[in-house]
Amino acid sequence: DIMMTQTPLSLSVTPGQPASISCKSSQSLLHSDGKTYLYWYLQKPGQSPHLLIYEVSSRFSGVPDRFSGSGSGTDFTLKISRVEAEDVGVYYCMQGIHLPRTFGQGTKVEIK
Amino acid sequence: EVQLVESGGGLVQPGGSLRLSCAASGFTVSSNYMSWVRQAPGKGLDWVSVIYSGGSTYYADSVKGRFTISRDNSKNTVSLQMNSLRAEDTAVYYCARGVTPQHWGQGTLVTVSS
Numbered sequence: 001d002i003m004m005t006q007t008p009l010s011l012s013v014t015p016g017q018p019a020s021i022s023c024k025s026s027q028s029l030l031h032s033d034g035k036t037y038l039y040w041y042l043q044k045p046g047q048s049p050h051l052l053i054y055e056v057s058s059r060f061s062g063v064p065d066r067f068s069g070s071g072s073g074t075d076f077t078l079k080i081s082r083v084e085a086e087d088v089g090v091y092y093c094m095q096g097i098h099l100p101r102t103f104g105q106g107t108k109v110e111i112k
Numbered sequence: 113e114v115q116l117v118e119s120g121g122g123l124v125q126p127g128g129s130l131r132l133s134c135a136a137s138g139f140t141v142s143s144n145y146m147s148w149v150r151q152a153p154g155k156g157l158d159w160v161s162v163i164y165s166g167g168s169t170y171y172a173d174s175v176k177g178r179f180t181i182s183r184d185n186s187k188n189t190v191s192l193q194m195n196s197l198r199a200e201d202t203a204v205y206y207c208a209r210g211v212t213p214q215h216w217g218q219g220t221l222v223t224v225s226s
Contacts, residue, residue, distance in 0.1 A: 037212070039212055041157075041213075043157075048206055048216040048217065048218055048219055049149075049157065049206075049213070049216055050216065051213065051214050051215075054212070060214070090156075092156065092157055094157075094212070096211075096212040099162070099170050099211075100159050100170070100172045100173075101147075101159040101211070101212065102159065103156055103157040103158070103159070104156075105156050106156045106157075
């Protein structure tokens with residue numbers, strides 16, 4: 001199975017400041033079709049997870065443009081340009097190239 | 113609007129069985145890949161199973177041989193039959209659209225305890 005490792009595991013951010021989460025996979029997520037299958041999810045407190053970013057850098061429907069994804073191969077980053085109070089929760093990366101799908105441990109983001 | 117509503121969770125003794133159901137609306141289950149993902153209390157996300165539009169199924173090693181995913185096209189539902197349940201199967205079980213989940217249900221809690 002592909003192992004996904006996130007850092008940091010927790011983050012305390014002042015509103016309006018940027019935040020960054022790293023995700024590393026144990027194998028390349030670059031498929032032979034040229035796409036890289038790395039996804040980001042946010043689980044807000046008491047809610048189900050929801051998709052933020054697909055294929056490294058594409059924002060899912062309705063996701064604010066303060067969220068951006070980057071990276072390639074095995075190293076990826078989720079950035080929030082200016083954190084807002086509604087961004088609190090746990091962020092997960094997930095690989096979508098092989099079964100079983102595997103998630104990172106999660107990064108808990110809270111507001112200072 | 114895409115909606116997924118899970119049901120069937122509850123308390124079950126170790127070794128027991130439970131059947132979860134997921135009612136979908138806003139799209140056709142038979143034309144989509146459908147997954148189950150679980151989350152143990154206070155823990156992260158753990159992918160469980162998928163059923164492809166063609167009917168193929170796949171399972172995490174931790175549930176293989178004990179869980180069975182299926183769908184009922186007439187009711188537009190997906191189910192997860194869970195047998196030989198263990199304490200470590202205790203979790204909120206989410207139904208999701210896609211093998212890489214795009215839409216998630218609200219989840220249903222399964223507690224395996226004596």
